[in-house]
Amino acid sequence: MIHDVKYGQGLSFDYSWIDSVECDEATYNVDTEHSERMIEQDLLADKHPLFSKIIVDSDKEIIVDGSLASLHVVANKDCTIIIRHTGKFTSLRLHCDVNQCTVNLVVIQKGERCVQYKTVDCKGTINIYDCLDQEWSQCYNDVNLLSENASSVQKTSTIGAYANVYTRVYHHVSGTNSIMSSRSAVSNELVYRGHIYIPEQVSAVSHQDCDIILLNDDSKAVALPILDVTSQDVECSHGASISTFDETVVRYMSSRGVNQHAQKILLIQSIKEWGMLP
Amino acid sequence: MNRELYDKADDHTPKFVSKPGITESLVRFISNQKNEPGWMLQKRLQGFELFKKTSVPTWGPDLSGLDLNKIVYYTDPNTKETQNWDDLPQEIRDTFDKLGIPEAEKNLFMGVGAQYDSNVVYHNLHESLKKQGVIFENMDVAVQKYPNLVKKYFMTQCIPVNDHKFIMLHAAVWSGGTFIYVPKNVKVSLPLQAYFRMNQKDGGQFEHTLIILDEGAELEYIEGCSSPRYQQSSLHAGCVELIVMPGAKMCYTSIENWSKNVYNLNTKRAIVHKDARVEWVNGNMGSTRTMLYPTSVLIGEGASSESVGIAFAGEGQDQDTGSKVIHAASNTKSVIIAKSISKTGCSSYRGLVKVMPSAKNVSSTVQCDALLMDGGQTKTYPYMQVAQKDVKVSHEATVSRVNDDQVRYLQSRGLSEDDARKYIVSGFVEPIVRSMPFEYAVELNKLIELEVTGL
Numbered sequence: 017m018i019h020d021v022k023y024g025q026g027l028s029f030d031y032s033w034i035d036s037v038e039c040d041e042a043t044y045n046v047d048t049e050h051s052e053r054m055i056e057q058d059l060l061a062d063k064h065p066l067f068s069k070i071i072v073d074s075d076k077e078i079i080v081d082g083s084l085a086s087l088h089v090v091a092n093k094d095c096t097i098i099i100r101h102t103g104k105f106t107s108l109r110l111h112c113d114v115n116q117c118t119v120n121l122v123v124i125q126k127g128e129r130c131v132q133y134k135t136v137d138c139k140g141t142i143n144i145y146d147c148l149d150q151e152w153s154q155c156y157n158d159v160n161l162l163s164e165n166a167s168s169v170q171k172t173s174t175i176g177a178y179a180n181v182y183t184r185v186y187h188h189v190s191g192t193n194s195i196m197s198s199r200s201a202v203s204n205e206l207v208y209r210g211h212i213y214i215p216e217q218v219s220a221v222s223h224q225d226c227d228i229i230l231l232n233d234d235s236k237a238v239a240l241p242i243l244d245v246t247s248q249d250v251e252c253s254h255g256a257s258i259s260t261f262d263e264t265v266v267r268y269m270s271s272r273g274v275n276q277h278a279q280k281i282l283l284i285q286s287i288k289e290w291g292m293l294p
Numbered sequence: 295m296n297r298e299l300y301d302k303a304d305d306h307t308p309k310f311v312s313k314p315g316i317t318e319s320l321v322r323f324i325s326n327q328k329n330e331p332g333w334m335l336q337k338r339l340q341g342f343e344l345f346k347k348t349s350v351p352t353w354g355p356d357l358s359g360l361d362l363n364k365i366v367y368y369t370d371p372n373t374k375e376t377q378n379w380d381d382l383p384q385e386i387r388d389t390f391d392k393l394g395i396p397e398a399e400k401n402l403f404m405g406v407g408a409q410y411d412s413n414v415v416y417h418n419l420h421e422s423l424k425k426q427g428v429i430f431e432n433m434d435v436a437v438q439k440y441p442n443l444v445k446k447y448f449m450t451q452c453i454p455v456n457d458h459k460f461i462m463l464h465a466a467v468w469s470g471g472t473f474i475y476v477p478k479n480v481k482v483s484l485p486l487q488a489y490f491r492m493n494q495k496d497g498g499q500f501e502h503t504l505i506i507l508d509e510g511a512e513l514e515y516i517e518g519c520s521s522p523r524y525q526q527s528s529l530h531a532g533c534v535e536l537i538v539m540p541g542a543k544m545c546y547t548s549i550e551n552w553s554k555n556v557y558n559l560n561t562k563r564a565i566v567h568k569d570a571r572v573e574w575v576n577g578n579m580g581s582t583r584t585m586l587y588p589t590s591v592l593i594g595e596g597a598s599s600e601s602v603g604i605a606f607a608g609e610g611q612d613q614d615t616g617s618k619v620i621h622a623a624s625n626t627k628s629v630i631i632a633k634s635i636s637k638t639g640c641s642s643y644r645g646l647v648k649v650m651p652s653a654k655n656v657s658s659t660v661q662c663d664a665l666l667m668d669g670g671q672t673k674t675y676p677y678m679q680v681a682q683k684d685v686k687v688s689h690e691a692t693v694s695r696v697n698d699d700q701v702r703y704l705q706s707r708g709l710s711e712d713d714a715r716k717y718i719v720s721g722f723v724e725p726i727v728r729s730m731p732f733e734y735a736v737e738l739n740k741l742i743e744l745e746v747t748g749l
Contacts, residue, residue: 241689
C-alpha cells in the first residue's frame with residue numbers, strides 16, 4: 017500500500033539557521049546548542065501547518081513533493097518505511113515513534129540541496145539507512161532509546177560533494193544497544209559528528225564507527241565522534257578514519273585491469289550499496 | 295608513601311605576598327623586581343590588557359569555582375636561588391627532601407631545578423654539560439643572561455601572548471620556570487628535571503619553560519608538580535614552549551600531582567622542525583579541574599610526534615586532557631595514546647588532529663581508552679580535520695569498567711578484591727607507565743594505587 021502525501025510547491029525556506037558546512041574549533045561548543053535547537057524545531061513542528069501524522073501498520077512508501085515537509089510517523093507493527101522527497105531544495109523534518117516493533121526507515125531525498133532532521137522515539141528496534149548522494153546535503157538523526165531491549169542501527173553513506181552529518185543516540189534506559197556506522201567518499205567537504213550519550217545508572221552497549229575516503233586533492237573532512245558516558249555499566253567503543261583509497265585495494269583492482277576512474281565509480285557504488293543494505 | 299606527603303603545607307613565611315587579584319601596578323612590580331628589560335615589561339602589559347578583555351572559556355570543565363580576584367599572583371619565598379640544597383631554609387629543604395628531589399638528583403639526573411611558589415630556589419647542572427655548552431637556567435636569570443635567544447623565542451612563534459585567556463594571564467604575571475638550550479648535536483645522556491611546589495594559600499603559580507634544542511640535539515626533561523591542600527582554590531597556569539630544530543629529539547615527561555583545590559590550566563606546545571621528534575608523556579593525577587592539551591606543530595618534513603597520557607579523576611575532579619597535533623608539512627607522523635581512569639570523577643579526552651592542505655603522506659593514529667570505577671564519568675571529543683587526500687588518520691576509543699569476571703578470576707588465585715582491582719588498573723595503565731623513566735613509573739603506579747584504594 018502506498019500512502020501518498022503531496023505538498024504545495026514553491027515554499028521559500030530560510031537556511032540561515034542551519035549549521036554551516038564549514039567547521040572550526042568552535043565545533044566543540046556546537047553540539048549542545050545544536051541539540052537544544054533540534055528540540056526547539058521539533059516543538060515548532062507540532063504547530064507547523066504542514067505537519068502530518070501517519071500511522072503505519074505495514075510496509076509503506078511515502079512520497080513527498082515540494083521543498084518543506086514535516087511528518088510524524090507512528091509505527092505499531094514491524095515494517096519498512098520508505099520516504100521519497102523530491103524538489104529543488106528539500107527539507108524534511110521527521111518524527112518517528114516506534115512502538116514495540118522493528119522499523120526499517122529509508123529516506124531518499126532528491127534535489128540540489130537536501131536537509132533532513134529525524135527524531136526517533138524508539139521502544140522497539142529502529143534501523144535507519146541514509147544514503148546522501150546529493151550535491152549538498154545535511155542529515156541530522158536523533159534517536160532516543162526509551163525502553164528495555166530497544167535498539168538502533170544508524171547506517172549513513174555519504175557520497176555527495178558537500179555534506180554535514182550529525183547522528184546522535186541517547187540511551188535513556190538500561191538494556192539498550194546501538195550501532196552507528198558511517199561510510200563516506202568525499203569530493204569536496206564533509207563534516208561528520210556522531211554522539212553517543214549514556215547517562216548515569218543506565219547499562220547499555222554502543223558502538224560507533226566512521227570511515228571517510230577523500231577523493232580529490234582539495235577534499236576536506238572533519239570527524240568528531242563523541243562519547244559521553246556518565247554510567248559505568250557500559251560497553252562502548254568508537255573508531256574513525258580519514259584516508260584516501262586503500263593501497264591494497266588499488267593494487268588489486270589495477271591488477272584486474274580496472275582503471276583509476278572505474279575504481280572511483282566502484283568505490284562510490286559500494287558505499288552506496290552498503291548504506292542501503294541491512 | 296601517603297597522600298599527606300603532598301597535601302601538607304610547610305610552615306614557611308614568605309618575603310613578600312601580593313594582595314589577591316591582578317592590577318597593572320602588580321604587573322609592573324613583578325617586572326621591576328626581576329629588573330627586566332623594557333620589551334618584557336611591554337609583553338607583560340600586553341598580556342594584562344588582553345586578559346582584561348577576554349572572557350573565560352565556556353567549553354570544557356566548569357571553572358565557575360575559580361575566582362580570579364582572590365588568587366595571590368606573586369609570592370616571593372624568603373630565600374635566594376642557590377646551587378646547594380643545604381643553603382635553603384630548613385622547612386623548604388625538608389619539603390624537597392620528603393619529595394625525594396635531592397636524592398634523585400644524585401642518582402638520576404644531570405641537572406635539577408626547584409621552584410617554590412613564584413621563584414626558583416635551587417638550580418644546578420652537571421659540569422660535563424656546562425662544558426658542552428648546555429644552558430640550564432632559571433627563566434628569570436635567562437632573560438638577563440641570554441636576551442637574544444629569549445627575545446626571539448619567548449611567547450612569539452610557539453605560544454603567542456594572545457593565544458587564550460590563561461596564556462594572557464600567564465604573560466602578565468609569569469615568574470620562574472626553566473630555560474634550556476642544548477647546542478648542535480649534543481646528546482644529553484641523563485634527564486634534566488624541574489620540580490614545582492606551590493605552598494601559598496590561594497596561590498597562583500605561573501612558571502615559564504622554554505626549551506630550545508639545536509640541530510641534532512637530544513634531551514629528556516622531566517617535570518614534577520605538587521602543592522598542599524587548602525579549602526580555597528589555587529591556580530596553576532604554566533606555559534611550556536619547546537623549539538625542536540631539524541633532526542633534534544625531545545622527550546618531555548610531566549607528572550602533575552597538584553592537590554585537589556588547584557585549577558590546573560596549563561599550556562604546552564612544541565614547534566617541530568624537519569626530521570625532528572617530540573615525545574610528550576603526561577600523568578595528570580591531582581587538581582580539581584585540569585585543562586591540558588600538549589600540542590605538537592609539525593612544520594618540517596619528516597617530523598614526528600608521540601603523546602602518551604594518563605589521567606585519574608577521583609571525587610570532585612574533572613580531568614579535561616588530550617593532545618593536539620597539527621601536520622603542516624609532508625611525511626609527518628603522529629601517535630596519540632590517552633588513557634583515563636574515572637573513579638567518581640569525570641575524565642574527558644579532547645584532542646585534535648589537523649592536516650593542512652600542503653601536508654602530504656601524513657599518518658596519524660589516536661587511541662584513547664577509559665576505565666570507569668564507582669560511578670565515574672567519561673567523555674571523548676576527538677576532533678579530526680583533514681584537508682589533504684594523501685593521509686591516513688585513524689582514531690579508536692573504548693570505554694569499559696573493571697570487569698567482575700577478571701576480579702573473580704584473580705580472587706580465585708588468592709588475591710583480595712582490593713588487590714585484584716589494583717592489578718587490573720595497573721595492567722590498564724601499563725603501556726603509559728612503560729614510557730616513563732623507571733623511578734617515575736614506580737611513583738606513578740603508587741599514586742594510582744593510592745587513588746584507587748582511597749588511602
